[in-house]
Amino acid sequence: MDLSELIEIAEHERASRRSIRIRCCTALGCQSAGALSLKQRLEEAATEVERQDIEVIGVGCMGLCGNGPLVMVDPDGVLYEHVRAADAPSIVAALDGGEATAPLGDPQHPFFTGQKRLVLEHSGIIDPERIESYIAAGGYQALYHVLHEMTPADVIDVITRSGLRGRGGAGYPTGLKWATVAKSHGNRKFVVCNADEGDPGAFMDRSIIESDPHKVLEGMAIAAYAVGADQGYVYVRAEYPLAIQRLQKAIAQARRLGVLGAQIFDAGFTFRVDIRVGAGAFVCGEETALMASIEGRRGQPRPRPPYPAESGLWGQPTLINNVETYANIAPIIRHGAEWFASIGTETSKGTKVFALTGKIRHTGLIEVPMGATLRQIVEEMGGVPDGHVKAVQTGGPSGGCIPATLLDTPVDYESVQRVGSIMGSGGMVVMDDATHMVDVAHFYMEFCKDESCGKCIPCRAGTAQMLHMLDVIRAGQATPADLEQLEQLCLMVKETSLCGLGQSAPNPVLSTLKYFRAEYEALLIHNAERATTEP
């Protein structure tokens, strides 16, 4: 495989396209709403009218998952929502001036126009099950360029100058991490893609893999070249069977074309990728626990240092990045560090993908430049059904609830942290008055208690105790002193736990206490009442 062959595949793919393309979303959300039978009906309908200029293709996520199945017709850009298989013939007939029976969507809605798609540039456009479709969109050219025209140090320099930070939640500078792994010595080095998206309410990584798996693989291969690794692992949750299946297919296709495996692009670079399927443990999103799981052990974290960059898988230097981080790499190489650094804010560059869910009109996946405000995302793009938002939860069980009064907070790593939550991997759940904040805190604490691996005491005993105290509060049997004690316990667990799970488990309680304390206090035993019940 060389560049001319790559370009040939791209040109052949583009030449074989027909002028009218009916794109049907086949990601999980739309599949669950019947997209597969719809796609089949569309194909049949297109064949029936005997027109040679129509093709039906299955694509990845178009974003508006709540209104699926979605169908988009090119080149006119007509969007249909809630499409049933029975609507298929009318959609094809509409090309000849008929009227489609499926509801029309509005591609000019802020939900779409407010986005800047970089990670999701191909999502909903290319066929995720065909490598040719990715190559036709310019895929694997960044990898070719890197292997033939850049040294590993050049690559790290570009990533560092781009200002890209880890998209898994902590926001560690990606270039710095790569440089550390590149400098470390070992018999072998590994590159790991963390696709253990465990935060309930988050599905960015699932969508990226289901919609554009090759982009993640290309990012991993570039990273492997930069740090000197020859083996990669993608650690995916078992709960994502479609993502696993598409990734398996993508790896097999890439191997067949020689863009993964031995002697990639005849440049003396070898990189293999294997999939490791998780088994339902939230803590495995933590990097040291994830490595233990890849090694076939219980997913329990260990103290750092040594960091995985120095001593990771089987004691060798290991680079661990999140799915979305890898998906940013090829665009940065293609367009340059300066281009990427021009998007976003001073400290948070580029874009961020969010899973927008909860009590909102448009649920789904969006990608916005860093620094967009929560108000833009929630009110303009999402649309609030009855005009009232109570709080926005970001960062899942490790994050917090941001009250409606702070909706003008820009979304970047520092600002979100300043208001007591975290950016997290990108889950954003909108809550209205029907949701009681003590219940939310209880919901997350129950989750953390169940998911605590049990290795360190603050987390193991602390989460159980905090949950118990929340139970007492909910039962209306707590005193103001209990509330204070809960707060103290939260701080103690936060300070003393071994890994991120325990350190952040108190966040939902602390943030709801900070902004919605009245809801806790309303549940306390009234002082006077307490005086009569006490012996």
Place this chain on the structure above:
Amino acid sequence: MAVTRSQRPTPESAPHPSGDNRFRLLEAAMKKHQYRPDALIEVLHRAQELFGYLSTDLLLYIAHSLHLPPSRVYGVATFYHFFSMAPKGQHSCVVCLGTACYVRGSAAILAAAERHLGIKAGTTTPDGHISLETARCLGACGIAPTVVVDGTVTGHQTPEQVLIWIERLAQMVE
């Protein structure tokens, strides 16, 4: 547990002494991973796929084949939620309890299912017909609340709709 080289498992081509073909398939999976101890989780996935659940005997068999102490295999199998040590029902109904589903009322769905089946989440009806389970986010938050019926993800569910699913499962006779 000391295991010597001579105790290597039988090659995949040979039938398993028990006559159960599933062991042959499990053996093939282990061979694919060259009986490497770090493939334990992959092997457990395959074993559960084949046998439906992980019995103690099965875990011992895997421990023996991968040259691992049984305690290690048991520890891993019980650590991860995905692995089940008890047989599952013929049909399954999984209610997602992720945040998006929770905010949109999944607790009421689960309560209705529990009431209707007369069992708690995480258990199976006494006749072994239906297992009621919960999940911590399937990543299908766009169509919350979601319920997975016999492996098929369905979105925008209500308690009434789920009871219809359960009734349909109950009427399926094996």
